[in-house]
Structure formats: C-alpha cells, structure tokens
Amino acid sequence: MTVRSVRRSGLTMPIVTPRFVDNAWRRGCDFIVLDLEDSVPQHLKAHARTLVKDAIPNVSKGGAEAFVRINHDTMEEDVEAVVWPGLKRIKYPKTEHAHEVRRLDELITRYEKERGIAPGTVEIDASIETALGVANVYEIASASPRIREFGATTGGYDLSRDLGIEMFVDFDQFEYPRGESELAARALGLRVRSAPFIANTTGSVSDGNRALRVAEAARKCGIRLGGGGLNPAVVESHNVGFVPTQEEIDDARHVLESYATLEARGEAWAESEGRVIDRYEAERARELIDWAAACDARNREKAEAVSRHSRAGGNPDANPHPREGGNPATSDSTGSPPARG
Amino acid sequence: MLIRRSNLLIPLGDAERVDNAWRHNADAVTLDLEQVADAKKAEAREGLKEAIGAAARGAAEVFVRVSERDLTDDLTAAVWPGLRGIVLPRVESAADVAEAAEIVTRLEGERGLASGSLQFIVLLETALGVWHIRSILAASPRVEQAALDEPDLAASLGIVPDREIDPFVYARGRLTVECTAAKVGAIGMVYPLSLEKPGTDPVFDASHIHTMATKARNSGMKGVICPHASWVNPVNAAFTPTPELVEWNRRVRAAFAQGVAKGTAAVPLDGKMIDVPVDEWAIVVLAMAEACAARDAEKAAALKGR
Numbered sequence: 130m131t132v133r134s135v136r137r138s139g140l141t142m143p144i145v146t147p148r149f150v151d152n153a154w155r156r157g158c159d160f161i162v163l164d165l166e167d168s169v170p171q172h173l174k175a176h177a178r179t180l181v182k183d184a185i186p187n188v189s190k191g192g193a194e195a196f197v198r199i200n201h202d203t204m205e206e207d208v209e210a211v212v213w214p215g216l217k218r219i220k221y222p223k224t225e226h227a228h229e230v231r232r233l234d235e236l237i238t239r240y241e242k243e244r245g246i247a248p249g250t251v252e253i254d255a256s257i258e259t260a261l262g263v264a265n266v267y268e269i270a271s272a273s274p275r276i277r278e279f280g281a282t283t284g285g286y287d288l289s290r291d292l293g294i295e296m297f298v299d300f301d302q303f304e305y306p307r308g309e310s311e312l313a314a315r316a317l318g319l320r321v322r323s324a325p326f327i328a329n330t331t332g333s334v335s336d337g338n339r340a341l342r343v344a345e346a347a348r349k350c351g352i353r354l355g356g357g358g359l360n361p362a363v364v365e366s367h368n369v370g371f372v373p374t375q376e377e378i379d380d381a382r383h384v385l386e387s388y389a390t391l392e393a394r395g396e397a398w399a400e401s402e403g404r405v406i407d408r409y410e411a412e413r414a415r416e417l418i419d420w421a422a423a424c425d426a427r428n429r430e431k432a433e434a435v436s437r438h439s440r441a442g443g444n445p446d447a448n449p450h451p452r453e454g455g456n457p458a459t460s461d462s463t464g465s466p467p468a469r470g
Numbered sequence: 471m472l473i474r475r476s477n478l479l480i481p482l483g484d485a486e487r488v489d490n491a492w493r494h495n496a497d498a499v500t501l502d503l504e505q506v507a508d509a510k511k512a513e514a515r516e517g518l519k520e521a522i523g524a525a526a527r528g529a530a531e532v533f534v535r536v537s538e539r540d541l542t543d544d545l546t547a548a549v550w551p552g553l554r555g556i557v558l559p560r561v562e563s564a565a566d567v568a569e570a571a572e573i574v575t576r577l578e579g580e581r582g583l584a585s586g587s588l589q590f591i592v593l594l595e596t597a598l599g600v601w602h603i604r605s606i607l608a609a610s611p612r613v614e615q616a617a618l619d620e621p622d623l624a625a626s627l628g629i630v631p632d633r634e635i636d637p638f639v640y641a642r643g644r645l646t647v648e649c650t651a652a653k654v655g656a657i658g659m660v661y662p663l664s665l666e667k668p669g670t671d672p673v674f675d676a677s678h679i680h681t682m683a684t685k686a687r688n689s690g691m692k693g694v695i696c697p698h699a700s701w702v703n704p705v706n707a708a709f710t711p712t713p714e715l716v717e718w719n720r721r722v723r724a725a726f727a728q729g730v731a732k733g734t735a736a737v738p739l740d741g742k743m744i745d746v747p748v749d750e751w752a753i754v755v756l757a758m759a760e761a762c763a764a765r766d767a768e769k770a771a772a773l774k775g776r
Contacts, residue, residue, distance in 0.1 A: 143734050146734055164736075166746075167745045167746035167747060168736035168746075169735055170729075170730040170733065170735045171730075259651070260649075261651040263647045264647060264648060286745065286751075287747045290747045290750055290751040292650050292690040293650070294689065295687075295715075298688050302688060305640060305646070306647060308643070331741060332742040332743075334741075
C-alpha cells in the first residue's frame with residue numbers, strides 16, 4: 130500500500146458519452162476526470178448529474194482514482210450529485226476567489242457527513258483558468274485544507290480565451306500564470322503541478338511523443354504530478370515520462386551511499402567526480418528513489434485491478450493494455466506508443 | 471468591442487508630423503507633450519486644440535500624452551472637444567491616477583465635455599508602478615488601457631538593455647494578467663521592439679513589425695503604441711483576424727453546434743479539440759473581425775471626404 134499518491138496520467142471525458150466512461154478503466158490512467166463541465170452540452174447537464182454515482186466505481190475498476198469536474202456556476206447542485214463513496218477529488222473550474230473554495234469545502238463537508246464518507250476524503254482541485262484567478266492564486270490556494278496540489282500546467286483553453294490569445298504558438302505564453310501559481314503552491318507547502326514549456330504548434334491532443342517529452346521535462350524539474358490529457362494516446366507517455374530512468378535511480382543510490390560514507394566519517398560535504406555530495410543532494414536522491422518505488426507500486430496496483438476485473442468482467446475481449454485501447458476522445462488517435470528518449 | 475490596434479505617437483513640436491498625423495491609417499493618434507523641450511512647450515500647448523482636430527481627420531481617436539511634471543498645465547492645454555483621452559506617463563500609484571482624474575473632471579465641466587468621457591491610458595515606467603498595478607487600474611473608471619514604457623522602465627531599474635535578453639517577461643506577464651482581470655486593455659510590443667522610442671527612424675521592415683505585433687497579440691496585448699508611422703499598417707494587420715482565422719472559427723462554430731446536437735460538447739476538428747471555451751473564443755474572433763472591418767470602413771470614409 131503506497132502512502133504517496135501517484136498521479137502521473139489521467140483522462141478527462143464527458144460523463145454523458147457511455148463508450149468513453151465504460152472503457153475508461155482500461156486506459157491505464159492513474160486518474161480519470163469525469164466531466165460535467167465544458168464537454169457536456171447545456172441541455173444534458175441535469176442528465177449528466179444522475180450518472181456520477183455509478184460512473185465513479187465504473188471508471189475506478191482499473192485502479193484509477195476517480196475525480197469529477199463540476200461546473201463553476203452550478204456548484205451547489207453539482208456537489209450534491211457527485212460526493213459519493215469512491216470520489217477522490219472535485220475539480221472546480223475557473224476559480225477566481227477564495228470564498229468560492231470555502232463554499233465548496235462546506236458543501237463537500239456536509240455531503241461527506243451525510244453519506245458516510247470519512248471527513249476530508251474529497252480533495253479540491255482549484256483550477257486557475259482566468260486572469261482574475263491568477264491574480265488571486267495565493268488566497269485561493271490557501272482557502273481550504275482540501276487543496277493539497279496546486280498549479281498550472283501550460284495554460285489552457287479557458288485562460289487563452291480570457292487573455293484573448295491564440296493558442297498553439299511557438300513561444301511560452303504562460304510564464305507569469307505558471308510562475309505565480311507555482312510560487313503560491315510552494316509558499317503554502319502544497320504539491321506542485323507544473324510543466325516546462327514545450328511548443329505544441331498543431332494543437333494536437335493525441336501526440337504521444339510530445340506528451341512523453343513534456344512529462345520527462347517536468348520530471349527533471351522535480352514535478353511529480355501530471356495534468357492529464359484528453360486522448361488515450363498520451364496516457365502511457367505520461368505514465369512512463371514521470372518515472373525516473375534506471376540510470377537516474379542508480380545515480381541516486383550512488384549519491385546516498387556516498388553520503389552515508391561521509392556521515393560515518395562525521396563529515397557533511399564532499400566533492401566526488403566533479404559534483405557536490407551533501408545533505409541536500411542526499412535528500413533529492415532519497416526522494417527520487419522513493420518516487421520511483423511509489424510509481425512501481427502504483428503500476429502493480431493498477432495491473433492487479435485490471436486483471437481482477439478482466440477475469441470477472443463480462444468482456445472476454447477486454448484488452449487491458451492501454452496502448453492498444455481505442456480512441457474515445459477524438460478521431461485522430463493514430464499515435465503509436467512512445468519510445469523513451 | 472474596442473478596436474484600437476495602432477496608436478501612433480506624434481511628437482508635438484514637429485509641425486510637419488503633426489499636420490500629417492491623420493494620413494497614416496492609425497486607429498488612434500497620441501500627440502506627445504511629454505517629449506517636447508521646455509523652450510517649445512508653451513508653443514506646443516497653444517497649438518494643441520487645433521492639432522487635436524487635425525489629427526482626427528482620418529477618423530483616428532486622439533489622445534494627448536502629458537508630462538507628470540507639468541500635469542495641471544498640460545491637461546489644461548489638452549482637454550478640448552474631440553479629445554478621446556489622456557496618456558498618463560510614469561504612474562506609480564492610485565493617487566497619481568486620482569489626481570489626474572480630478573483635474574480632468576473639472577476641465578470636462580469647464581469645456582463642455584461630458585463628465586467622465588475622457589479615457590486614460592496609463593504608462594508604467596518604474597518598479598513601483600508595476601508593483602501597484604492592481605490599485606492603479608482600479609483607481610478610476612477612466613483607465614481604459616495600460617502599458618509598460620520599457621525604455622523608461624529599463625532606465626529606472628538601471629538596466630542597460632541587451633536586445634538578446636528580455637528583462638521584462640515578468641512585468642509584461644503581470645501587465646497582461648492584471649489588465650485582463652481588471653477588464654482593462656493591455657497594450658504593447660514584444661521585446662526588443664518594445665524599446666523603440668517615438669520619433670525614431672523606420673528601421674524595421676513591415677513583415678518584421680507584423681510578426682512581432684502578432685506575437686504581442688498572442689501575448690495578451692490589445693494594440694501597440696507605434697513610435698513611427700511605418701508601424702501602423704503592419705500592426706493593424708496583425709491585430710485583425712485573418713481570413714484564414716475567420717474561416718477556421720466558422721468551422722469551429724459549425725462543428726461545435728453539430729457536436730452539441732449529437733450530445734457532446736467535446737468535438738475533434740483537424741486534430742484539435744473543440745469544446746465550450748474554444749467555441750466562445752470563436753464567437754469573439756468573428757465579432758472582432760467584423761468590428762475591425764467596421765473600423766476600417768469608418769476610417770476609409772473619413773479619408774474619402776478629404
């Protein structure tokens with residue numbers, strides 16, 4: 130049982146499209162975001178709410194954590210419809226003020242109590258998707274203890290619309306929003322979600338190779354959280370890209386051993402092969418080894434869950450391998466499995 | 471929807487430039503008192519009322535940039551019918567804005583202008599101004615646009631600009647985000663063209679200006695203060711949705727509507743994902759294209775009458 134949560138990969142999908150939701154557990158995701166918001170047409174919102182309670186266990190069958198994205202403007206009705214056993218997190222879109230988060234926290238607390246869920250189970254993911262949200266990041270991120278992870282990845286559709294910019298250009302448009310978000314997260318001791326800028330000039334949501342490069346770059350910056358994606362073609366890239374390579378793990382072990390030797394000699398600092406070995410390097414190495422182990426455990430946990438449900442499940446053709454899954458989100462999932470760079 | 475793509479800065483005191491200001495197809499013209507030498511200032515102030523009328527002949531909105539050192543005198547010389555607003559340099563606090571607003575309100579009353587009709591474009595030129603941006607933007611409903619004055623900001627920070635290294639990524643990001651949050655238009659050019667001073671010679675070709683202005687738009691800017699007339703047309707073009715963009719956004723709207731009819735608001739189109747914010751942005755782009763066309767027609771009609 131891992132204590133450390135491992136959330137490298139995820140898919141956001143409209144909850145009203147049964148073929149996406151029913152196949153979600155086979156995608157190999159660390160988390161699934163059931164969407165009630167921007168992928169659901171207005172006339173289906175009420176219907177969408179009725180689907181959440183059953184969809185949560187359905188998408189979790191492969192070991193993924195189930196999240197739900199609610200609507201900004203119908204928080205009250207949506208929260209009532211989504212806080213059920215198995216729900217791990219509510220994604221609250223277009224967060225602009227701390228008081229919105231506090232209200233969300235109150236509602237969650239009420240339904241956790243009413244529905245026999247341990248208090249504090251359901252996390253809040255306060256999405257920053259407008260300039261006003263960026264301006265208020267610190268107040269927002271500190272508004273509830275249910276916010277344990279915070280940050281922006283590389284902008285997004287909503288923030289672009291708000292700033293009035295065309296997306297998919299060849300330069301970084303979101304340094305300031307990302308910087309402000311990360312700074313607030315770190316100042317508050319929250320886990321940071323971020324990613325270095327890597328251009329996506331086609332706007333493709335199914336480019337597995339690019340997804341791998343982004344995940345690897347994020348990992349090298351010490352980021353341990355993925356932002357998820359919209360197409361199954363990116364899932365494996367995220368699962369793989371966030372995991373340290375064997376070389377990095379071996380190197381980290383070497384650092385730890387060197388530091389242990391230092392400590393035994395009563396020393397705090399040494400230079401070895403042109404690099405410094407000290408307490409900070411040792412901590413970094415320990416974190417990396419710990420993270421790699423957590424990823425391993427998470428992979429096993431998901432594989433066991435998938436095999437359990439494949440045996441039990443009514444579909445003998447079930448293919449648990451995420452790389453070969455169909456393509457629920459868009460029509461262009463010709464992305465081949467990523468090769469590790 | 472405000473269409474103010476190009477705002478051409480014209481130094482007062484150069485009579486020929488002032489006379490020709492209306493000929494350059496700028497959406498706005500800013501007559502500049504700030505850079506007028508002290509010896510010529512009285513003369514420049516005296517001619518301002520007439521210059522405002524002259525600059526507006528091509529249907530440009532007319533602004534006057536005042537100097538913060540001579541705020542009252544400059545405003546007194548500038549507030550006349552036909553003026554759209556004031557460019558306020560070196561703003562560092564909400565109090566700076568409030569002070570100018572109070573004087574302008576009085577002058578509007580004295581000179582028969584509707585109270586509150588004159589807009590402000592605030593220029594941030596110091597660390598203090600950039601730091602206090604939120605209270606500055608909120609200081610008066612007159613504040614319509616804001617910009618960094620990067621040459622002056624560099625000077626006040628003791629930066630000798632290296633054109634290869636942009637020192638204002640953070641300040642510019644703060645400008646666009648805080649402006650958007652406050653519903654104020656951020657304006658400006660990308661680095662290093664943002665260092666160009668008014669009245670300089672036209673050293674860049676139109677395609678370079680166009681490329682840089684497009685980048686500025688995609689950084690969140692709503693227009694550019696042009697230091698030279700050669701900037702105006704490429705800037706106007708960069709801030710006008712292209713026919714290709716209009717066509718793409720029509721397809722976005724159609725695909726999205728079709729998806730919604732079929733029960734999903736997440737629709738693939740050419741490998742991209744179309745959902746609510748993408749459709750919302752398409753609506754804005756199409757409206758912007760229409761507003762730009764209307765503005766261009768308005769300016770063309772004004773020129774025709776000349």
